[in-house]
Amino acid sequence: MLKNLFARVKKMPPAIWMILVTILYFGFTTKNYYNTKNLTNVIIHATPLFIAACGQTMVILTEGTDMSIGATMNMVMVFWIILMKNGVAMSVAMVISLVAAIFVGFLNGIIVTKFRLPPFIATLGTMNILNSIALSAANGSTVTHRHEIYKIISRGVFLKTPYILWIAIACFLLSWVLLNKMRFGTRVRALGGNREALEVSGYSVHKAGMQVYIYSALMAGIAGLVLACRIESGHPSGADGFEFNTVAAVLLGGTSMIEGRGSIVGTVFGVLLIQILRYSLVLQKISSIYQTAIIGIVVLIAVIVDASTKRKQEQ
């Protein structure tokens, strides 16, 4: 019984115990650390990262990486607000920008599956192109347009839960069901774990790869819209770095870059760890100049521990 429990604890993603350590430590050292205001703040700030990380989880499960996530978010943010500014209805503008995101995913999918480029390089290429598009469309500066939708989404509440959190929950449920209850999930895991088995059993490897990149781009698009609501503007480089942060969150959540092991639930904890850490450092009034280094060290420690426990299990 106890041994069983121990084994389960060992299999948990590294983010969980690091979250525990973080909140215990800051709980002792910060006044009024445990309150609902802090919790909602963490969650609201974590939402865009989480939604984007849902897509990245799928891509990493297929042994790829999507480096174009940040750029896709930039593009969607800028498109949405520029379209609204030019008199297009809010919802129509939203749909158009999401369609643009899906097109990006389609492009990534074709380059990776049909032209067989390594995903890192393929998405690095599209990332550069998309950043150009976002910068030229916004002419290099922030675009703004007044609309009540920002406040509704970022501060509105339904059933005592912020709208922004409902969106995150919806994305989580969608990703979880896709990954665990549908054939899509089986194909995704097989793409990373055993590509040949997938081919032999008659699935189209191309189709599966395509779907993964389209899903990732769609999630990046939604994340871009949510981020635009939170910063109430469209910043053509506002989401730079999301591609790396999502990778960090996914890995902290215990998803492996090789062999298709991992889960969306793990990603939730990975995102939470990054965001809790960032928020706690702010609360402690630790100057922002130390924050990047501290978060970097935590990411490294978690990944090292995860890698070494996994290796021990294999032995």
Added chain:
Amino acid sequence: MKSTIVKIISQSKYILSLFILMMIIIFASIISPSFLRVSNIITIIRQASILLILSSGLTVVVLTGGIDLSVNAVAGLVGCIAAQLMVREASILTAVLAGLLVGIITGMLNGILVSLLHLPPFIATYGTSMVVSGLAVMVMRGQVIYGLPDRFVYVGIGWLYGIPVPVIIAIVVVAILFIVLKKTIFGRNVYMIGSNIYAAKYSGMRDVRLLITVYVISGITAAIGGLIMAARLNAADANMGNAYGLQVVAAVVIGGTSMFGGEGGMAGTVIGAMVLTIIANLMNLVGLSSFLQPSAVGAIIIIMVSIDIMLKSKVEEISAASVTKKT
């Protein structure tokens, strides 16, 4: 006939990269008459030199099948530390040595994470890049330093025998790494570990030591690049490493070095760095918005690597066909 052409193109490593370089040069000289002026060409070569130094060490890492995403951050940190030391009246030699030491230490850290702790290189070096750029911010405390000693600034903007000093340094660095890769056992092992890590291990290669050395080389070239960057700007700030972004990786990729390791080399990276710098230069000359620059880079990366992969699969088909014919 067609098959032999395909074979020739795919077997000579850099022909595709060279072809792209030639196309861009021809294109540039048609569009902009001032492109081929001596002064402009010297500007291009000088601008390419830092990018080339940064990506030369990275090339060695990529040849082993790894990647070093911390190059920019290390260059930035080294520039900041050296500038801080010089402003505090340390001698130039101390500052330069301290900078190189920082490069070696971060390289060792990367190497240990990748080889001993078996982290994926992408993650390990991204983690160190976060830590290192955080350290750079700490070293600078949000300030910008300018006004470095004249003799140090000379390294960035001076001339020696009619050649800009950074270009000379770049040539020396590339030449050393070229010889190391081509003529030493170490170099052969780098290619071997990149093309088949299991074979390398079974043949008794000390892969841990090799990988650490490889990442240390990348750290040292990043440090040299950072020092020249600070000297050329005659200033240092915490974000200065970001100037090159992922161009460092792009130069290696455009140079035809395979991201899976074992294929490519230093000559390709020289071509890659030139291609990237010429694109930037041409866009400035024509007066195109600098916002469009990344998309040209992105498109070239995708097109180059797709053609490369397509040619390779063609060659495999052809050789498979010829084998079946013989039997």
